[in-house]
Structure formats: C-alpha cells, structure tokens
Amino acid sequence: MDKVSFHLSLLSYLVASLSYFIYLAYRGPLVSTLAKWAVTFGLVCQTVTIGIRSSQTGHGPYTTSFEVALFLSWLMVVVYILTEWKYKIRDLGAFVIPLVFVVLLFSAFLSKDTTFVPESEIRFWLTMHRTLSITGYAAFSIAFAAGIMYLIQEHQVKTKKLGIMYFRMPSLEVLDNLNFKVITVGFPLFTLGFMTGSIWNTEMNLPFFSWDITRTLPLVVTWSIYCLIFFGRMAVGLRGKKAAQGAIFGFITVIGTYFLHIL
Amino acid sequence: MMSTESNLVLVGVSHKATPVEIREKLAFNQVKLKASLEHLVRCPEIVENIILSTCNRVEIYARVENSDNGIQLLKDFICDYHALSRGSLDQYFYSYRDNQAIEHLFRVSASLDSMILGEAQILGQVKDAYSTARDLSSTGLVLNQLFEKAFNVAKKVREETGISERGVSISSAAVELAKKIFEDLENHSVMLVGTGEMAELAAKHLISYGVKTVYVASRTYERAASLAQSLNGCALDFESFKEEIYRADIVITSTAAPTFIIHKKMIERAIHKRKNKPIFLIDIAVPRDIAPEVNELENVYLYDIDDLQNVVNANMEERQKEAESAMEIIKQEVTKFNDWFSTLDAVPTIIEMRNRAEEMRKNEVEKALKNLAHLSADDQKIIHQLTQSLINKILHKPTINLKKKTQSKDGHVYLQAIRHLFHLDD
Incomplete structure (x- = not known):
C-alpha cells in the first residue's frame, strides 16, 4: 500500500513538473489546473505513504536517509503550496516541483530499512x-x-x-x-x-x-x-x-x- | 449553412485601404449614428443593423433579406447619408457575407485588424456601437448573439494569447520595465533630469501607474518648477540633482547636454546610499546623458532610447506571432457561432419536429396493435394510415406558419419556442 502511494506521488509530481514547464511557455487554463491537481494528488499520496511508514516504525519520518528525503520533499510541497497561496507567484511551481520530484526519485533508491530510536x-x-x-x-x-x-x-x-x-x-x-x-x-x-x-x-x-x-x-x-x-x-x-x-x-x-x- | 432568409452582411472602410481624408468624410458622429440606425431599421430589406464608426473604420453590420441587394443598399446608404457620390468611393469599400462577416467582426473586436495590433480601445468602441444600436432596438437575436459572442472571443484572445501583453510605445515599454523591476509603482519615485517632451510623457505614464513622488531638475529652474507643478512634484536645482539622485527609483534624463552628465561614480555613490535598492535609469536624450558603463553596476538598469526602441520592435513582432494563435481561436469560434446560427434555420427544425412526431406515432401504434392481434393486415394498415394523416393534419398549419414566421424579424422566437416545446435540443 505504501509502495503504491509512493509511486503514485512520484508520478503525480512528474506530471505536475511537466505541466508547470509547459505553463511557462503556454498559458492555457487547462495546464495550470492539471498542474495544481497533480501537486495536490501527489501530496495526498505522499501523506499516506508517510502515515503508513510512521505507523510501522512508531516514529516520524526522520531517522534514515530515505525518511529524511521523503519528509523533505513532502515539506517542500507543503511550503510551496503555502507560498503559492500567499504570494500567487504562478511560475514558482516550475522551479520547485521538479526539485521535489528529483528528491523523491532519489529517495526511491535508498534503503527502506528502519533504525532503532x-x-x-x-x-x-x-x-x-x-x-x-x-x-x-x-x-x-x-x-x-x-x-x-x-x-x-x-x-x-x-x-x-x-x-x-x-x-x-x-x-x-x-x-x-x-x-x-x-x-x-x-x-x-x-x-x-x-x-x-x-x-x-x-x-x-x-x-x-x-x-x-x-x-x-x-x-x-x-x-x-x-x-x-x-x-x-x-x-x-x-x-x-x-x-x-x-x-x-x-x-x-x-x-x-x-x-x-x-x- | 446560413438560411437564405437571414443573411449576415458587412460593408465598411478601414485604415487598411482608405486614407483618413475619406474615412473622416464617412464617419458617423453620435447624433448622425442614432438617426442612421433609425433610418436603416425602417428599411424593409434590413432586419437588424449595427453601425461601428471609429477614427480607423466605418462599418455597418446587418442582417438582410438578400445579401447582394443588402450590400448595395448599405453602400448607397453610407454615400447618400454623407451626400457623396458613390462612383469615386466604391474602390474603398469592402463587403463580407456570412462566415467572412462573422470572422471580420471577431478579428476587429479582438484587435487583430487594428492599426496597433492588440490595442485595447477598439473593444470598447465595438461595445459602445452595440449598446447604442441595442438601445434603439435596431438589433435582434442574431446581431445580439453575434456581438455578445465577439466580446467573449475578444476576452478569450486577450487571456489566452499575449496579443496585448507587451507595450508597443516607448513610454509603455518603459513602464513595463519599471514594473518588472519594482512590481508595484505606488511607493516608488521618479526623477526627471531635463524637461524633454518624451520624458514628460513617460513620467505621466508612470504617474498613471501609481508613482506618487516626482522630482524635476532642469538647467533652467523655471522650467523645472513649471513642469514639477503640472506633475504635482517638486523642482530641484540642476546642480543638486547629483546629490539627490539616490532618492529616485526611476530616473528619466532628456537634457540637451552634449556630453554625459551622469557617470558611473555618481550612480555608485547613489546605489550605496540606497543600500543596494535597485535604480532604473531611462536615458531618452540624444546625445545620451548617461555613460553606458553605468549599466555594469549591480542593481542598476540602464536603458537608452535605442534599447527601448528595440524592446518596442521586439514586442511588435511578438504581437504579430500571437496574432496567429489568436486567429486559431477565432476560426474555432466562427465555426461554433455558425453551428448556433444554423439552428435558426426553419427547415431542419421542421424535419426534426416531424421526425419526433412520427417516432411517437409509431411507438404508440405498435403498442396498440399488440392488443389488437385479431386485426387483419389490411386493418392494421388502415390504422397506420389514419394515424399518419392525423399527425400530418396536426402539424400542417404549424409547419406553414413556422416557414412564414422565420422570414420575419421575430422569426427566431417561434423557432426557439418550437424547439423548446418539442424538446428538440435534448
């Protein structure tokens, strides 16, 4: 289950990254809507992943390098959404979300083992x-x-x-x-x-x-x-x-x- | 397909092929406009009409009984109304029908046919022309719908293309740059060094975008004082501007000085005093007032007259490109409008109405015949014939009347009523 949600979030951020890039050049309302929904969906999936992982380990996602990358990319999206909501800088997503995608993609290659806390x-x-x-x-x-x-x-x-x-x-x-x-x-x-x-x-x-x-x-x-x-x-x-x-x-x-x- | 009973035509002259001497003779001022609309609306040939008269174009959009006659009539009307002979003017007129007329209106409203591509004024003028005509009831369903659609198309073009995004005058390009450096101009200040006409224009433009603090410096203090007064700013002694320049976020120079009057050192000091807050220097003097190496300083942006002109040229080209994507939108919208327009045609509505009735008849007869199995084939045939002739009799008068009524001014009301009552648009 956490694997599914993890991959869904990864895919969503990829879609969002591409949409934001397209939106830089082509101001179509559909593209921006797609980008927004993809980010939101990605965040929901990632929250599920973190929730499942935390219930398994019994602590927050901050001990192993995998957890740190997972948690960092999740917070990046949260901070991005708050910033976007407050300052309405429409193209910020084209620069933040690809970074989120890279961090999350990188985390996929890290060991999923847990450590004792x-x-x-x-x-x-x-x-x-x-x-x-x-x-x-x-x-x-x-x-x-x-x-x-x-x-x-x-x-x-x-x-x-x-x-x-x-x-x-x-x-x-x-x-x-x-x-x-x-x-x-x-x-x-x-x-x-x-x-x-x-x-x-x-x-x-x-x-x-x-x-x-x-x-x-x-x-x-x-x-x-x-x-x-x-x-x-x-x-x-x-x-x-x-x-x-x-x-x-x-x-x-x-x-x-x-x-x-x-x- | 347009119905033969309601043709859309357009007759006009525009800046593209008609010199201003002719255009001004053909223009309709506000008083003439109302009288003309009233005159045209009384013409039996003309079902609906709208007159658009601006300094760049005079156009009459009309729904007429017959296209060829309608076009001639409108040309005659424009000439007669201005007491001019048609012979010499014929070469200037253009006329479009149906699809082409729709496309032309969409292009005009979206400012693709304007002298300055993408300028915003024309849409307002089209709206005014429409509301004047509407107030005088010289429009009906088709032109109402067409013009409302044209406004939507213009909005869509504006939103989805960059047609009006880029400034195409020196002062608007300067304002745009200022807004890309400072965002909100309200809390920013401008300093004029020299009182050139262009500098004044640019300053006024900036003020209209919210700049509140204005300083004016000139070699002749009186000139500075009088310009400062008209701009609601404060005049500076020419020598003191060098010390005060750090106060300004935007500096516009336009002096007649033969050499540079602003050097790198001066701006370096200013930027230091400003704690690195950016400064935008606009040099519209020829010969230039500001040494070009000033632009090497961080947080300093220097544009001279050529730089601004290059920006304007690039913006023009960009608008041209955007016009192509705007045409795509317009083509799609013309098709959509046509689809709607074709529903106004009586024939398809009549066919649909009859098909609907026939469908019901068949269903009901078949249901009844199931319970009347003892009837012979001949008897069944009689029942079929009876119901068919009943349907024909019932629909005969409505069909004839509908055909007649759609040729009149309020024909669409009948068509829409029929479509609604028979649920033809489900």
Missing part, C-alpha cells in the same frame, strides 16, 4: 531537531527556486534581451522579497534545529557540540551562509543578485551536507 525524552529532542531542520531546508528550497527565477529575470532586464520568461515571471522586487521572506522563516527554524540537535547529543551522552569534520563543518558553513544573507540584508542591504546567488549556494550546501551525512 530510543524512547521518551531523547526521542522528543530528536523529533524536534529533525523536524525543525527539515522544515528550514524546505523553506530554503523555495528561496533556491526564487533565487534561480531572480537570476533569470535579472539577466534578461540587464542584458535587454526580453524573452518570453521576462513577460511570464514576476518582478525582481517580488522575487527578492520572496527570497528574503522564506529565509526569514527558514533561518530561525534551522537555527533551532541546530540547537535541539546539540541537546539531543547531550541526551545521548555525547558532548554538547560534537565536532566531526565531515558532519559538523558543512552544517556550520550552511548556517553561516544563511546567517549572512539574513543579517546582511538588514545591516548592509545585501539584496538582489547577491542574495539570490547566496540562496542558491546555500541550498547547494544543504544538499551537500545531506550527502556527507549519508555517506
């Missing part, structure tokens, strides 16, 4: 740590998409080559604001995730801040990048192209960190 308070801190961090990452993925859109739009306006995307995509201001707003949400969550992770470490009788070059360093780098974007804007007006590049680079380090963790 200790009971009680220790589990609480782990749940907090992973949920907060992954929600932060999902917000960063939206900033990543907004950053790519910003660079495309900025390039067109700057070089005076106004293609079809110039007309279809929102203004630089809207994209820059979106980038900042999602980072404003994502950065504190990620920071809290970082802190609760350290608490979990101590609960597990490890040092509060266990230093591991392959695991901790990338996290610190990621945190520093978003910290720079977050405070840089307020302090020195770090915005526009640099902020967009920062959001893209930041998300690449997020992905890199994940890979270093599962290696």
